[in-house]
Amino acid sequence: MDSYQITITTQDQQQLAFACRGDQTLQQGAEAENIFLPSQCGSGVCGVCTVHCQSGEFDMRDYNSEALAADAAEQGDILLCSTYPRSDLAVSTPYSYDLIHFESLAQRQAEILEIKPINDDVVALELQLLPDAEDMLSLDFEAGQFVELGIPGTDITRPYSLANAPNWDGRLAFLIQLHPQGQFSQFLRQAKVGQNISVTGAQGQFVLQESSLAPRYFVAGGTGLAPFLSMLTHMAEMMDSQTVELFIGAKHEKDLLAMEQLTALQQQLPQLKIHRCISQAEHTWQPDADEWIGAYRQSVLEVMKQTLKTAAEPVDVYVCGSPRLVNGIVEMTHTVSPESQLFYERFTTA
Numbered sequence: 630m631d632s633y634q635i636t637i638t639t640q641d642q643q644q645l646a647f648a649c650r651g652d653q654t655l656q657q658g659a660e661a662e663n664i665f666l667p668s669q670c671g672s673g674v675c676g677v678c679t680v681h682c683q684s685g686e687f688d689m690r691d692y693n694s695e696a697l698a699a700d701a702a703e704q705g706d707i708l709l710c711s712t713y714p715r716s717d718l719a720v721s722t723p724y725s726y727d728l729i730h731f732e733s734l735a736q737r738q739a740e741i742l743e744i745k746p747i748n749d750d751v752v753a754l755e756l757q758l759l760p761d762a763e764d765m766l767s768l769d770f771e772a773g774q775f776v777e778l779g780i781p782g783t784d785i786t787r788p789y790s791l792a793n794a795p796n797w798d799g800r801l802a803f804l805i806q807l808h809p810q811g812q813f814s815q816f817l818r819q820a821k822v823g824q825n826i827s828v829t830g831a832q833g834q835f836v837l838q839e840s841s842l843a844p845r846y847f848v849a850g851g852t853g854l855a856p857f858l859s860m861l862t863h864m865a866e867m868m869d870s871q872t873v874e875l876f877i878g879a880k881h882e883k884d885l886l887a888m889e890q891l892t893a894l895q896q897q898l899p900q901l902k903i904h905r906c907i908s909q910a911e912h913t914w915q916p917d918a919d920e921w922i923g924a925y926r927q928s929v930l931e932v933m934k935q936t937l938k939t940a941a942e943p944v945d946v947y948v949c950g951s952p953r954l955v956n957g958i959v960e961m962t963h964t965v966s967p968e969s970q971l972f973y974e975r976f977t978t979a
């Protein structure tokens with residue numbers, strides 16, 4: 630089988646290269662040389678491994694159109710886990726070199742400190758990492774990244790975004806959507822405080838673009854709020870004064886998550902504006918009649934569209950939520966504000 634040279638240029642203009650056979654995906658070829666690029670499902674479902682092909686021939690197959698939209702594929706975006714080279718390839722990544730690992734991610738153990746129901750479908754999970762081989766408690770991660778949590782006694786793992794900021798104490802927080810048939814959801818329903826579970830990671834490319842000076846617009850659907858809680862907490866700790874607005878999409882007011890925490894974050898980040906977009910709200914809000922900056926009886930997609938239309942300059946749009954929400958915001962942003970930058974992460978099934 631022919632082997633090809635794959636050259637990768639990262640967002641911060643670092644380069645690396647590896648060989649990949651025609652019967653290997655680019656992800657398999659890279660990992661055979663101990664290059665671990667951000668990925669999640671490994672099967673063309675999540676879109677986390679999206680990169681851009683600058684030149685060369687390839688065959689991309691067995692992927693979900695929700696992971697990579699047709700127009701993005703036409704423009705040259707590819708999924709590392711679904712792409713087989715047919716010539717040497719030059720590829721660019723939308724993330725910097727420091728998000729690439731050169732050894733497989735270590736698996737740690739963590740103790741469950743708290744499992745707190747937030748509503749019928751969402752729980753807040755808090756873990757305490759146990760010391761690693763070097764007696765360190767902390768986990769190396771960037772705000773916005775995710776880890777794989779494992780069900781004890783099985784090989785089953787599921788990816789969840791961290792909802793707290795990097796810390797030295799080994800504390801990890803999550804917002805987890807419960808699914809009726811989800812295996813991790815079933816485990817969580819009967820899990821006990823004090824029980825240990827495995828944690829692998831962190832990884833992912835959905836992180837703050839620290840070098841960009843553009844206003845940050847965060848768009849969250851459901852538990853897609855988790856990485857934004859991590860980013861906002863990190864911004865507050867860093868006293869980051871960059872303009873930031875959070876748009877939360879929900880069907881009903883009762884579906885809004887972490888409201889107390891967000892109110893506290895507004896005290897620490899005075900520039901933070903929060904918009905609640907409640908598509909089936911029971912009432913409308915009078916301007917200034919509410920302690921919140923924005924509350925709308927509209928979908929978050931509609932509110933974002935109006936906001937981007939009147940934005941004075943291109944912005945950085947970050948989106949996390951269902952594939953439907955992410956794809957809707959991506960498509961709308963391309964049309965309404967083509968110069969804005971997009972960063973996104975889609976849920977996969979639990």
Ligand code: FES
Binds near residue numbers: 672
């Ligand atoms: S890792 Fe490639 S689509 Fe999920």
